[in-house]
Amino acid sequence: MRCRVTEPMRRAWIALLLAWLLPAAAAQAQDWRISPKESARLAQALDGPAGARLKPVDRRILQATLALHGGDYARVATLLADKTLDADPLANVLRAEAHRRLALDALQRAGHYARHAAPLEGGLSRLDLTPDLAEADARLRAFAEELDRALGEPVDVLALGHDVASVVLVDKDRARLFVFVPDGKGGLKLADSEYASTGARPGDKRRRGDMRTPDGVYRFVAVRAEPRLAPRYGPLVFPIDYPNDLDRLHGKDGDGIWLHGYAENVCRRPPRDTNGCVALPNDRLLVMRRYIKPRASWMIVGESLRFNDAAARQALADSVRAAIQSWLRDWQSLDTEAYLSHYHPAFRSGRYNLARWKRYKRRVNARKRYIRVSIDDLTILHDPNRWPEGEVVVAEFRQSYDSDNYRDVTRKRLYLARGGASEPWRILIETSEPAR
Numbered sequence: 001m002r003c004r005v006t007e008p009m010r011r012a013w014i015a016l017l018l019a020w021l022l023p024a025a026a027a028q029a030q031d032w033r034i035s036p037k038e039s040a041r042l043a044q045a046l047d048g049p050a051g052a053r054l055k056p057v058d059r060r061i062l063q064a065t066l067a068l069h070g071g072d073y074a075r076v077a078t079l080l081a082d083k084t085l086d087a088d089p090l091a092n093v094l095r096a097e098a099h100r101r102l103a104l105d106a107l108q109r110a111g112h113y114a115r116h117a118a119p120l121e122g123g124l125s126r127l128d129l130t131p132d133l134a135e136a137d138a139r140l141r142a143f144a145e146e147l148d149r150a151l152g153e154p155v156d157v158l159a160l161g162h163d164v165a166s167v168v169l170v171d172k173d174r175a176r177l178f179v180f181v182p183d184g185k186g187g188l189k190l191a192d193s194e195y196a197s198t199g200a201r202p203g204d205k206r207r208r209g210d211m212r213t214p215d216g217v218y219r220f221v222a223v224r225a226e227p228r229l230a231p232r233y234g235p236l237v238f239p240i241d242y243p244n245d246l247d248r249l250h251g252k253d254g255d256g257i258w259l260h261g262y263a264e265n266v267c268r269r270p271p272r273d274t275n276g277c278v279a280l281p282n283d284r285l286l287v288m289r290r291y292i293k294p295r296a297s298w299m300i301v302g303e304s305l306r307f308n309d310a311a312a313r314q315a316l317a318d319s320v321r322a323a324i325q326s327w328l329r330d331w332q333s334l335d336t337e338a339y340l341s342h343y344h345p346a347f348r349s350g351r352y353n354l355a356r357w358k359r360y361k362r363r364v365n366a367r368k369r370y371i372r373v374s375i376d377d378l379t380i381l382h383d384p385n386r387w388p389e390g391e392v393v394v395a396e397f398r399q400s401y402d403s404d405n406y407r408d409v410t411r412k413r414l415y416l417a418r419g420g421a422s423e424p425w426r427i428l429i430e431t432s433e434p435a436r
Contacts, residue, residue, distance in 0.1 A: 034069040034140075042066055042140070045147050054143075057088065062143055064094050065136040073098040073105070089268045093132045100124055134271045138175035139195055146193065152308025153188050154180060156300050156384050158317040161377035161397065165293040166191070168220075168259070170278050172198045172213060173303040175271035177259075177280065179291045191291055197269040197279040198301075204385065205242070205276055208254035213276050213301060214242050215385040217394045220259075220297045223289065234261015234282045238292050240299055245429045246415050249348055250388065259292075259299070261285040302384035320380050320393050323416060323425035328373050336365045344417055344426035346389060372402045375412075389417035389428055398435055409435040 034042075043066055045051060051059050060079050067075040076098035085091040107114050107121045114121075145151055157167050160182055167188075169178040177196040183189040198213040199205070205214035218240040225236050238259040243252050254276070261282040262269060269279055278301075280288070291297065306312070323342070330338040340358050347354040365371075375397040383392040392415055399412045415429035 034066070036070070038144070039066055039070050042144060042147070045143075050143075050147055057085065057091075058139065060085065061088075061090060061094070061136055062140050064091070064098075065133075065140050068094065068098060068101075068133075071101075073101045077102070087267075090133075090135055093129060094136060097129045097133060100127060100129070132270065134175070135195065135268065138271050141174060142176055142193065142195065151178070151190065153310070153313065154178070154300075155306040155309050155313045155316070156302075156382040157188060158313065158320060158380035158382055158393070159378055160188075161379040163296055163377055164298065164379055165296040166291040166298075167381070168288075168292065168297065168299045169305055170196060170198065170213070170299060170301045171303065171305045172202075172215075172271075172301065174305075177278065178305075179288070181291060192287060194280050194284045194287075197271055197273045199274055199276045200272050202272065205254060205257075206252050209275075210254070211275055213274070213278060214247065214252070214254075214257060215301050215303075215383075216242075216244070216246060217381045217383050218242055218244060218257075218299045218301070220292050220294055220299060222294050223292065229260075231264045233258070233263070234279075234285055236261065236285055236289060238288065238294075245348070245413075245431060246387070246392065249346070249429060259285070259288065298379075298381060300381060300384065305384055316382055316393070317380060319421075320395060320416065320425060321378075324375075324378075324395060324414070327427070328375070331373055332371050334365060334368060334371060336362055339365075342427055344389065344428040347426075347428060347430075349430045367405065369404045374400045376400075387417065390419040390423075391421075392417050392428070393425070399432070411435050 043063070046054075046059060046063050046066070051062075054062070060082070064076045064079045067073070067079065076094055080091050080095050080098075104121065104124050107117055107124075110117075154167075154169055156169070157180060160167070164182065166179055166181045169180065170176075171178070175196055175198070177194045178190060179192040180188045181191045199211050201211040203212050204216075205212040220238050221241050222239050223236060224239070229237055240257050240259070242255065242257040256277075258277045260277055260279055262279060267281070273279070327339070327342040330342065333339070340361060343354055343357065345354060347357060349357060352360065378395065378397040381394045383394065385392075394413065394415055396411070396413045398409065400409050401407060410432040411434070413429075413431045414427050416425040417428040418425045
């Protein structure tokens, strides 16, 4: 597939021209390195079976990125000399950076003989193409992590109910999307991982149009394949439930946050490039349909997500389970004040704040002779982001309620918060809907 010259490539050449014409306006290039030992290990892997499993163009890109890190700029030019790469914007940015560094080396060797090129040399030395090489580095990092099989299970997925098909984790720092599915033995397995682009501006989404991807725990609510969307968003879109109850509690607005594809004839996007959605290459987006099931798949979004820390994961899960069991015991005990002690000062449930909730529950419980509550299909997901109330987890489960004058079965979601690891979890938000 041929793809048009998109913004990353255009910015690279505009920056090169500006660096020559306006050298004072260009920023000092960042020095990004990889250790010689790690570079040799990755180079060997790319030449071996692990590299052979990649698409040929992706293999060339990673080999060229390694060569650039190692200072072998001539090798970058050689690796990317194939004319089939002429339409690839990332390959062209790598070429531009390699030629920039080769030009600087040549001018420095020319010394005083090239004195008339001093303005050009100054501009070239200050030119920074680092942002346009971010995709190459993100892909190289992903290759290294997959080579090591070092990720392990995510710390933020604490328990999955039987109705959960998958959990998608989006790491904005890694520019990576991970798909985990139940392994049938009570654990998780990594089903897929993909390069992903997120919002053009860093940080958490707060307002409509702020170009940020929201941080938090969300559920996929639909899958849509509409011809009118395809030219801009690719073959499928997977909307999520942003803004959710936690977002609304904190005054966040906007909507229309999707996992989607690339526009027609676009084959590359930088890591920070969307209006706030998460974007995958179209061929990889189609693979997601295997795993993402509306209302049965979740998405966790954050920065520098933690993996392979079984002790931390278990401690978190145990603390949340204990908090939920304590809440259930106090609810069934008809000790209304003990039950209400499990709620956060900032609690909300629909039209209820904490004061109104207390009045409501005291009135209801005063008429009860007994209450029995049981839960099953418990899902617990930890939010990797810090909220004003502190640390937050989402717990969702099927709840069976029985008393002397009322009974029902509902699907309940709790957002629990605590200020620190030594403090108790308290219910910040409680919502219910009829069980499906």
